Amino acid sequence: MPQDYHSLITAMRGLFTDDAEQFIPLHAPAFKGKEKEYLNECIDSTFVSSVGPFVDRIERDVAQYTGSRYAIACVNGTAALHIALLLSGVQPGDLVITQSLSFVATANAIRYAGADPIFLDIDPSNLALSAPALQAFLEEECSVNLRKECVHTASGRRVRAVVPMHSFGFCADALALKQIADSYGLALIEDAAESLGSFIGDQHSGTLGTFGTLSFNGNKTITAGGGGIILTQDEELAKKAKHLTTQAKQPHAWKFYHDQTAYNYRMPNLNAALLCAQLEQLPGFLGVKRQLANAYAALVEQHNSTQKEPIEFLLEPQGQTSNYWLCCMLMPNLEARDGFLEQANARGFMSRPAWELLHTLPMFKRCLVPAALIHSQSTYERLVNIPSSPYHLA
Numbered sequence: 001m002p003q004d005y006h007s008l009i010t011a012m013r014g015l016f017t018d019d020a021e022q023f024i025p026l027h028a029p030a031f032k033g034k035e036k037e038y039l040n041e042c043i044d045s046t047f048v049s050s051v052g053p054f055v056d057r058i059e060r061d062v063a064q065y066t067g068s069r070y071a072i073a074c075v076n077g078t079a080a081l082h083i084a085l086l087l088s089g090v091q092p093g094d095l096v097i098t099q100s101l102s103f104v105a106t107a108n109a110i111r112y113a114g115a116d117p118i119f120l121d122i123d124p125s126n127l128a129l130s131a132p133a134l135q136a137f138l139e140e141e142c143s144v145n146l147r148k149e150c151v152h153t154a155s156g157r158r159v160r161a162v163v164p165m166h167s168f169g170f171c172a173d174a175l176a177l178k179q180i181a182d183s184y185g186l187a188l189i190e191d192a193a194e195s196l197g198s199f200i201g202d203q204h205s206g207t208l209g210t211f212g213t214l215s216f217n218g219n220k221t222i223t224a225g226g227g228g229i230i231l232t233q234d235e236e237l238a239k240k241a242k243h244l245t246t247q248a249k250q251p252h253a254w255k256f257y258h259d260q261t262a263y264n265y266r267m268p269n270l271n272a273a274l275l276c277a278q279l280e281q282l283p284g285f286l287g288v289k290r291q292l293a294n295a296y297a298a299l300v301e302q303h304n305s306t307q308k309e310p311i312e313f314l315l316e317p318q319g320q321t322s323n324y325w326l327c328c329m330l331m332p333n334l335e336a337r338d339g340f341l342e343q344a345n346a347r348g349f350m351s352r353p354a355w356e357l358l359h360t361l362p363m364f365k366r367c368l369v370p371a372a373l374i375h376s377q378s379t380y381e382r383l384v385n386i387p388s389s390p391y392h393l394a
């Protein structure tokens with residue numbers, strides 16, 4: 001008999017509305033600022049495509065907000081990851097280390113670069129790639145050759161990069177991961193698609209690695225409709241990223257000369273206009289999301305006081321600031337997870353489990369999984385995301 005979560009769901013719904021019929025989405029965007037003004041400006045100017053003042057402005061504004069030296073605007077977060085991997089020197093046949101608990105785009109981008117992912121476990125304290133698991137894998141199964149390349153001993157294949165993902169807005173231990181990656185000559189690419197507004201100490205997620213990549217898909221804390229940003233601290237890499245995302249066209253007043261095979265990955269001005277207006281509202285959105293997370297935590301604590309098997313509401317780990325992109329609860333077990341998901345969704349309180357673990361998907365099931373993914377599996381079986389839109393607390 002599955003657990004009855006009726007009272008908890010009623011109380012959680014009450015944070016949004018008194019109307020029992022109203023559907024509560026998982027994460028819907030809020031357009032309460034200058035979105036229409038900037039979009040109209042764009043249309044009136046006729047600059048709606050990949051050249052325009054809003055594209056340059058969003059690069060400046062995101063760089064300033066994150067404290068990154070450079071920010072390069074892209075069509076989406078997956079494209080941003082693809083470029084970051086290519087500029088980290090990932091080549092066909094290489095291996096790239098990442099986590100199995102992630103959205104499929106992380107591993108897809110590795111494949112776009114012609115490489116194969118290696119899946120390691122997560123750290124249960126932050127749901128991102130585990131630094132001890134990375135250290136153990138590199139120590140036990142890899143070595144650095146005379147060309148200073150990291151090689152996977154059993155296959156002889158080059159390992160080129162490490163891609164941790166800041167899951168649901170909680171940050172990976174990027175400092176520890178960077179230290180380990182550096183000692184094996186590996187690039188660190190932070191998949192920060194979900195973590196705009198999340199900080200490790202006072203450093204924004206995505207600014208510690210060789211690259212960080214952000215997403216502005218419609219379900220993110222702020223949205224461009226579709227969009228992404230590459231963060232880097234290296235001037236040369238920033239120039240190359242801009243070049244590679246703009247068909248490798250050499251700047252010239254009227255000549256069209258392209259010096260390598262490249263990509264049409266630049267964010268259009270229309271999307272950048274929307275994003276500029278959204279970014280202005282980010283501090284307010286983050287405040288509402290934090291308030292919501294605290295309110296959920298209090299309700300879960302109240303619920304637990306009458307239960308034998310408690311639910312764990314995930315709060316930000318010490319030393320971090322989370323953007324609480326999607327609020328997370330760890331249910332006691334798989335049956336409780338599915339019971340909650342059935343009951344919540346039946347009552348219009350949109351909730352979802354974590355992604356299927358990537359190493360179980362058909363296109364990745366032959367990839368290397370060097371050690372048991374104990375924490376990934378347990379998180380997969382227990383985690384639910386509950387509505388986390390950045391607006392309308394009742």
Ligand SMILES: Cc1ncc(COP(=O)(O)O)c(C=O)c1O
Nearest residue numbers: 076077078103105193215216217
């Ligand atoms: C972890 C992660 N990586 C990459 C992406 C890809 O971003 P986009 O949808 O903008 O391509 C997303 C989300 O959409 C994501 O959640």
